[in-house]
Amino acid sequence: MTMLEARGLGIGFGGVRALDDVSFAVREGEIRGIIGPNGAGKTTLLNVICGLVRPDAGEVLLAGEPITGLKPNVIAGRGLGRTFQTSQLFRGMTVLENLMTGLHGETRAGLFAAAFGGRAMLAEEERAREKAWKALEFVGMERFWDRPAQALSFGQQRVVEIARTLISEPKVVLLDEPAVGLSLNRLAELDRLLRRIRDERGVTLVMIEHVIRLVMGVCDRVTVLQGGVVIAEGTPDAVIEDARVIEAYLGRRVDARRRAS
Amino acid sequence: MSRLLGRRTLLALGVAALAAVPTFANPYVVFVGNQLMLYVILAVGLNILVGYAGQLAFANAAMFGIGAYGTGLLQVHFGVPYYAAAPAGALLAMLIGLAMAWPALRLSGLYLALATLAFAQFTLWVFLHWESVTFGAGGFKVPPPSFAPLPLPSNLGIYYLSLLAMAALVAIAWNVVRSRIGRAFVAIRDGEVAAQALGIDLFRYKAIAFGMSGLYAGIAGALHSALLNYVSPEGFDLFQMVLHKAMIVVGGLGSLAGSVVGATTLTLILEALREFKSTQEIAFGALLLVFVIFMPDGIVAALKQRLQGWEEPLRRVRGRPGAAAGAEARP
Numbered sequence: 001m002t003m004l005e006a007r008g009l010g011i012g013f014g015g016v017r018a019l020d021d022v023s024f025a026v027r028e029g030e031i032r033g034i035i036g037p038n039g040a041g042k043t044t045l046l047n048v049i050c051g052l053v054r055p056d057a058g059e060v061l062l063a064g065e066p067i068t069g070l071k072p073n074v075i076a077g078r079g080l081g082r083t084f085q086t087s088q089l090f091r092g093m094t095v096l097e098n099l100m101t102g103l104h105g106e107t108r109a110g111l112f113a114a115a116f117g118g119r120a121m122l123a124e125e126e127r128a129r130e131k132a133w134k135a136l137e138f139v140g141m142e143r144f145w146d147r148p149a150q151a152l153s154f155g156q157q158r159v160v161e162i163a164r165t166l167i168s169e170p171k172v173v174l175l176d177e178p179a180v181g182l183s184l185n186r187l188a189e190l191d192r193l194l195r196r197i198r199d200e201r202g203v204t205l206v207m208i209e210h211v212i213r214l215v216m217g218v219c220d221r222v223t224v225l226q227g228g229v230v231i232a233e234g235t236p237d238a239v240i241e242d243a244r245v246i247e248a249y250l251g252r253r254v255d256a257r258r259r260a261s
Numbered sequence: 262m263s264r265l266l267g268r269r270t271l272l273a274l275g276v277a278a279l280a281a282v283p284t285f286a287n288p289y290v291v292f293v294g295n296q297l298m299l300y301v302i303l304a305v306g307l308n309i310l311v312g313y314a315g316q317l318a319f320a321n322a323a324m325f326g327i328g329a330y331g332t333g334l335l336q337v338h339f340g341v342p343y344y345a346a347a348p349a350g351a352l353l354a355m356l357i358g359l360a361m362a363w364p365a366l367r368l369s370g371l372y373l374a375l376a377t378l379a380f381a382q383f384t385l386w387v388f389l390h391w392e393s394v395t396f397g398a399g400g401f402k403v404p405p406p407s408f409a410p411l412p413l414p415s416n417l418g419i420y421y422l423s424l425l426a427m428a429a430l431v432a433i434a435w436n437v438v439r440s441r442i443g444r445a446f447v448a449i450r451d452g453e454v455a456a457q458a459l460g461i462d463l464f465r466y467k468a469i470a471f472g473m474s475g476l477y478a479g480i481a482g483a484l485h486s487a488l489l490n491y492v493s494p495e496g497f498d499l500f501q502m503v504l505h506k507a508m509i510v511v512g513g514l515g516s517l518a519g520s521v522v523g524a525t526t527l528t529l530i531l532e533a534l535r536e537f538k539s540t541q542e543i544a545f546g547a548l549l550l551v552f553v554i555f556m557p558d559g560i561v562a563a564l565k566q567r568l569q570g571w572e573e574p575l576r577r578v579r580g581r582p583g584a585a586a587g588a589e590a591r592p
Contacts, residue, residue, distance in 0.1 A: 050458060076460035088455035092447050092515060101444040105460030111469060114440035115433040121440065128441070168460070 003028040003063055003204040004080075004172045009048055010057035018044045019055070019228045026172070026221075031198055031205045033219035033236065035212075037249055040225040042208040043085065046174045049206075050082045051075040063171055077105045081165035081173040081203075085180065087157040089149035095160055096145040099132035102164035135167040136160075138200075139193060155186045159193065166201060173197070175207035179214045187214060194218050216240070224248065275521075276428050283417055295420045295488055297528045298427040299481045304508040304520035305434050306477025311506075312514035313438055314470035315450025316365055317374045320358075321505045323381035324475045326388060326497030328354040328482020330395060333403040333492040338394075343406035343487060350486075351479035358475020362468035369453075381502060388494035400493025403486050419487045426480055434517055437473070446470055447515070500542060504531070507549045513559030522560050 002025045009022040018041045026032045034042050047053040049060050051072040059068040067075050076082075089098050107128055113121040136142040139159050144152060152160065158178060165173050178194075179187055191214060197203050209215050215222060215236055222239045224232040226248040232239050239245055282294045307321045331350030335341040341349070364376055388395050395401075408418030437443055445466045448456035453463060486492050504527060512523020530548070534541045552559065 052454065052457070071462075072454075072457040073460045073462045076458055082458040084455065084458075088452045088458075090448050090451035090455070092451050093444070097444060097447075100441070101448050101456075101461075102459050104441055104445060104448075107441045109441055111437070111442060114437050114442045117436045117440075125440070164459070 001028045001063075002026065002061075003030070004049070004206060005061040006045075006049065006058065007061070008058035009045070009055050009060065011044065011048060011053060011055045017228050019048065022058070022225070022228070022230055024223050024230060024233060026204055026206055028204055029198060029202060030220045031194060031207070031218055033215040033222040034206065034208045034225060035210070035215060035222055035239075036225035039227075041228040042225055043176060044228075045225065046082065046176055046206075046208065050080055050174060073105075076168075076170075079169075079171035081168065081170035083158070083161045083165055083173070083175050083178065085176045087149075087154070087161060089152075089157050089161055089164070091148070091150050093149055094146050095141065095149060095152070096129070096132050096136065098149055098160060099135055099164050099167055100128050102135075102167040103128045103131060105168055131167060135163045138166070138196075139163040155182050158182070158190075162193070162197075166197060166203065169201070170203060172204045172206060175205060175209075177208050177210060179209055179211040182211075187211065190214065191218050212240075272428070272431065276424065279424055280421070283420060288416065291416065291420055292488070293528065293532055295416075295423050295484075297525060298423040299485055299488070300505075300508060300524040300528050301427050301521050302423075302430050302477050302481040302484075303505050304512065304524040305431055305517060306474040306481070307505050308509045308512075308514065308517065308520040309434060309438065309446070309477070310470045310474035312509055312516065312519075313443060313450065314446040314467065316467060316470060317370055318361070318365070318377040318471070318474070319374050319502055319506075320361065320377040320381045320384075321474065321478050322497045322499070322501035323384040324354045324358055324478035325482045325485070325501065325505075326384060326494070327357055328479030329486040329492050329497070330388060330482075331479070332483040333401065333486040334394065336403055337401060343404075347480075347483035347487070350483045351476055354479025354482060355472050355476035358478075359468055359472040361475070362464065362471040365467050365471065366464050381499075385494055385498060388497065395494075398494060400491060400495075403490050403492060405490050406487050415487075415490075419484060423484050423488070426484060430477060430480065431517065431521070434473075434477075438517065442466070442469060450515075500545075503542075503545060503549070507545050507552075509559075510549060510557075511552050511559055513561030516559065516561045518564075519559050519561035522564075526560065 004026040007023050009019050010017065011019045022045060034045065036042055044053065048055045051067070051070055054069055059066050061067065062078055062080055067078060067080070090101065093101065107124050109121040109124055133142065133145070136145055139162065141156065141160055141163065144156065149157065149160070162178070179190055182190060194205060195218060198205060219236050221234060222236050223230055224239055224245050231244045231248060232242045279294060279298065283291050303321065303325060310316050310318055328350045331353040332346045335346035335349055336343060361377065361380070365373055368376055389398050405415035406418065408415065411418065413421070438446070445456070445461045448459065448461055449463060449466055457463060485496070508523035508527045509520055511526055512521065513519025530544065531541065534544055556563065
């Protein structure tokens, strides 16, 4: 079953076509990599999918339903999670509070219930806390539950952010460069974590990534963007051999180096 | 639970102390105590909007004024009794606060500050110049509310009404900021994009924050009109706004305890400098500068460093699910 589909997405910023006729389909349970040189339009693509930017052409379907043009919070409620290039944990909260905020769409208490602290509302908070705790355990971060988000290392913040997205049980999670700045050890952990998210949680993942090691290891298929256009798609092994992809990334320097050595 | 009880006890002790004041203090002290309670309401309301939801709004004094004018004018022009006029005035301030969430969806930071400041100045202009309704610069007298059949003179009636309102509003604010609504506020403050990505509706929660803050200021205004039996524009000017802002900055942004501490500190300074009216503004300006530069997290941050258990959690209960609240020692 197709879980996430882009059909002919296009958007221009003042004459520059940041995305042009971008189409792809991600199967349920797939881990899809999106690669491409800087400025290829990868982050713009994620922003369009999650509703932060409205496309001027094409549409996005989540589990078969169109979500184009909906507000980001509505799209999130439909089951689309997202992490960001730089950590977007809420600085003024602890780790557990951050995770509980991830449950916003699932909890229901309105202003009056909150103001007067009714029993149903307290029970809901307790359930939210339990869920947050389980999500922390899933990523192995429970011993940091009461640390301020700011006190965590870069890699830890990344993992907590992923957990915060997972907690609402989304169908699809978009990850924007989850491996940036991670050490090799951390990279292996991230690789395992992403597989577990897919296998144990059944979440479909779409990730922008520059770290080829991770892409080769974990992605089922890879879509290559250049200049806002999809130039290749296929398994990581096939894509990496693709002449257009090699040219997009490396141009002619490959030949020059070969000759020199 | 001990920590939670500790805080509740502290609130109860504060309320009890304030309740006892009129039994031994002279009318002047009672008046200052009443003023203090109104400032606590104002500071708590403003802190929800600025400190928690992160909306840099400058219209709190105007909302305070709208509550006072709404209450007073309904009584004077239409003979509405205080008990109907006061809630109406407070609700009016809340509605105008709600309306302000709309521009706040598009504006942020300095632009929002300027827009709300312009609104505040406009409100003041209406108070001053729409003379046929607002009685202009001179203001107008408001009949003192009667508390019959309770054996209370008007000033003590207002004192206890303020105490009741303050205790209820602080408790409500405390509950709200620890709920999912409080987390949504802080999420919007710390990162609007991430907040949206988690399903938080920016407009809804900005509206709740503006509405709550407007309601708090409006209630304070309604009580203020009855406290002074007099409403005039000068009580709701820029100085008043700076005063509210100074309270939450000095006490601690994003902290309810900070709002109370800040309101108390500044009310006392205000009274101490009462005889030197012209020095008040300089003193507040200097105080604000000192805190912004040297203690940006306010008095409460200093308290937190020295006293254990002064954190104000956004979550209701601490620690592992199922475990007794607070039973787990902090690492």
